[in-house]
Amino acid sequence: xxxxxxxxxxxxxxxxxxxxxxxxxxxxxxxxxxxxxxxxxxxxxxxxxxxxxxxxxxxxxxxxxxxxxxxxxxxxxxxxxxxxxxxxxxxxxxxxxxxxxxxxxxxxxxxxxxxxxxxxxxxxxxxxxxxxxxxxxxxxxxxxxxxxxxxxxxxxxxxxxxxxxxxxxxxxxxxxxxxxxxxxxxxxxxxxxxxxxxxxxxxxxxxxxxxxxxxxxxxxxxxxxxxxxxxxxxxxxxxxxxxxxx
Numbered sequence: 001x002x003x004x005x006x007x008x009x010x011x012x013x014x015x016x017x018x019x020x021x022x023x024x025x026x027x028x029x030x031x032x033x034x035x036x037x038x039x040x041x042x043x044x045x046x047x048x049x050x051x052x053x054x055x056x057x058x059x060x061x062x063x064x065x066x067x068x069x070x071x072x073x074x075x076x077x078x079x080x081x082x083x084x085x086x087x088x089x090x091x092x093x094x095x096x097x098x099x100x101x102x103x104x105x106x107x108x109x110x111x112x113x114x115x116x117x118x119x120x121x122x123x124x125x126x127x128x129x130x131x132x133x134x135x136x137x138x139x140x141x142x143x144x145x146x147x148x149x150x151x152x153x154x155x156x157x158x159x160x161x162x163x164x165x166x167x168x169x170x171x172x173x174x175x176x177x178x179x180x181x182x183x184x185x186x187x188x189x190x191x192x193x194x195x196x197x198x199x200x201x202x203x204x205x206x207x208x209x210x211x212x213x214x215x216x217x218x219x220x221x222x223x224x225x226x227x228x229x230x231x232x233x234x235x236x237x238x239x240x241x242x243x244x245x246x
Contacts, residue, residue, distance in 0.1 A: 008133045013223065019207040020126055023200060024138065027119065030146035032194045033112040034119075037143040041075035042116055043123040044140060045082055048072055049089035050127075059091050080108045081116060088120045093243045100162045110163040111152055111193055118197030122204055129208065156193050166192035180212040188212065209235070 005017050027043060029036050049055055054069040061067045064087070073082050080103055087095060103113055127137050153175055156164040168184040171177060175195055179188070180202065191198040202212070210221045210231065220227040226234075 004130065004136050004138055007135050010133055012133075013207070015223070016129075016207050019203055020138070023122060023126065023204060024141045026196075026200055027123070028141035029144045030148050031115050031119075032151045032196055033109070033115045033148050035143070035148055036146055038077065039115075039119055040140050040143045041077050042081070042085055042119045044075050045071075045073060045077065045085040046089055046120050046123045047127065047137070048074055049086040052086055052090065055086050055090040064091055064094055078107065080106045081112075084108060084113060084116055085120050088117055089124055093245075095162070097162045111150075114163055114191055115194045115197045118191050118194060118201050122201055125204060125208060151195075152193065153195060160186055161190060164193050165189040166195075181215070183212050183215065 005012050027036075027039050029039075031039055034042065048071070052072040054067070054071050057069065058064050058067040071082050071086050075082070077085075084103060087099075100110070100113065104110055108116075130137050151174075153166060153170070153173070155166060155170040155172060155175070157167055157170075158164040165186075166175060166178070166184075166189055168179075168189075170192070171179050171184070175192075178192070178195060178198070188198070188202075191201055206212070210217075210224065210228075214221040218228050221231070224231065
């Protein structure tokens with residue numbers, strides 16, 4: 001178990017810390033569209049966003065575009081990448097197709113945006129877990145040298161969301177078997193323009209929520225101390241607080 005989890009005032013399931021450790025190791029390595037150093041920088045901006053004065057001011061405004069300023073940043077990422085991370089963390093309910101298209105026009109491709117979003121969501125979910133337990137955030141890993149692969153699945157198509165995704169029958173070629181339990185709901189497809197981003201997020205979701213293969217278990221999923229109704233009550237309440245309308 002990671003050292004910080006030894007300080008938890010509450011018991012932690014044994015499968016959670018190893019899953020987090022695997023994620024931090026993956027974060028440090030080059031991905032599909034970002035180097036390891038850039039991925040760790042994205043993670044740092046996730047933490048910067050949580051205390052960014054400009055984000056706080058913009059979130060209170062009627063329109064995010066009505067407020068001018070600069071993010072509290074500490075990395076060398078482009079201004080568009082920094083803004084994307086901060087918006088995903090602090091103002092995600094007002095992300096629009098127009099904004100995502102503008103990112104692409106300014107050098108942040110759909111593919112790079114999806115991987116960035118995957119890192120942001122994954123890091124934030126781990127950090128919030130720690131905050132909820134009142135324990136320190138884990139130190140970010142040291143980046144591993146290497147170049148991004150620039151891999152894009154050929155079968156990804158645009159149609160349902162703001163960015164291309166694998167279609168339900170897109171589990172072919174390198175993506176064969178990507179759908180757990182043959183389930184390909186839209187919420188699962190969201191990151192699949194960058195399949196490794198999807199796989200990294202899914203591994204965390206399996207321990208923080210429930211494995212997709214257990215989705216049809218309406219009683220008590222294996223290894224959980226609360227039943228499915230209690231799990232969904234908590235999930236629904238958190239979604240409402242975060243204005244997640246999915």
